[in-house]
Amino acid sequence: MTGRMTAPDPEPAPLPRPLPLPSARAVLRACLLAQVLVAGAVALDTGWGALDRIGRNGIRTETQSPISPGDQRRPFSPSAVPSRLGPEQPSEGPVRLPDPLPDRLEFSIRPTEAFGDVLLLAGAIDPGAAPRLRGYLADLDAPPDMVALHSPGGSVRDALDIGRMLRDDGLNTLALPDAACLSACPYIFAGGVERTASRTAWIGLHQHAYDDGSILPAFLAVEQIQAGQGETLRYLSDMGVNPLALAHGLETPPDDIYLLVEEELLRYRLATAMID
Template sequence: MARLVSRLARIEDGAILRFAFFALLAGTISVLYVDFRALDANAPAALTHRPQPILPPASTPDGTGGARPAVTSSPDLLDAPLDIALEGGGVLRLTGTIDPGAADRFAAEIAARGEYVETILLDSPGGSVEDALAIGRLIGESGLKTRVADGGLCASSCPIVFASGTERQAGRAAAIGVHQIYAAALGADPVDALGVAGMAMANAQSMTAEITRHLGLSGVDPSLWLHALETPPDRLYYFTPEEMDDLRLVTQWVES
């Protein structure tokens, strides 16, 4: 026993923290919520981050997380497929749900008008995680800023996009929150349900690894995603301004 204690004492604190972090990731992934919706028989379950309603309630007090700031955006606009619109001052506004294919539309817009774009203004309840990651990677590669205004929403997979900015601007009254990934697959043959669930679980694990790696490369504390893993998909963990400072999610607070 004394020998074991001596060996443990020599382990760096950082190694212990890394072990605890990834152990919690693995444990939480094992209980991810799986919902069956919109599955093509030959395609994997689509990982998404936005169950109904568009604006889930804040996580319960024992799950911590702040109350949701007032969101002024229209629910109808948030529920619509992602709209990409170029505004003045080098702002490209992304409004609505990050639907499958949104990343391709975003890439086409950047290819056509990227020389005018400096800032990506986000107002979205989230959606496809794969598309959010693809949009985020292009934002980082293009050296663009990201912003969420007061009264705006950036929830579910949207914070992955927000975290990708070289500068990340937000109003203190912006609603920024996360919750668990879930796999949607409705219409699958019931006989294949077990296989679909297993495939969704494998996809969720791979996607969680991609998300945490992307956050780290973007300069954001990867432990941010622990709050997503701990929050059921019918609720949202809304970050307080203090938490966003601590997690390096916001680099500049703005008034809007």
């Protein structure tokens, strides 16, 4: 019996070999490399920021128009605080404001008819300002009647410590006519038992960096920022200030400043009284 022969079925093609999975050591090395790259980027950004501050002798004012509702976000630089006045025009308030401002917080007693002996805190809030102020207050023969502020901000940690110090000592705070209290400075202002603000003062908030200058992986940096924001919210609540005031700061990038108008200062109880 004869029949047609059929070709055998072709052998199936071999399956591709699976790629080897990375070892645990390789994964750890990749994570470490990613953290090093993040740290390098943070260090580079921090380094450029530090270079911008080297050799800064002081902080000068620049003329800006009055604020009004809906027109409150302005460009911010710690080297130029807002002012209604020209560089050669003295302040009309009871205390002559220094211009240029010191590059670290300085303390001086200024006698006035309207407010008694005023302790003026003027300049950038430098790390270590809080313990220096504690020593200064301890050396005074009598506590000041008011604590006035003129600062572009600086160390959030020292601002919170100073604010708590003023509250513990039962002191009142004052934002003088044409004085600037920006960035971290409003936290010191919030520490006063009574908080008086001039209608021509500049009180403003923006986003802050809550760090100690160390290089951290990204996830730890975010964790630290959130912890700092939580501490600031709790601080404002403890001082009797509505923490919602901080929302304006959280919505405003560091290169801008959100200037609070009278209605907001009173509504959030950041100020307890307004003066001309």
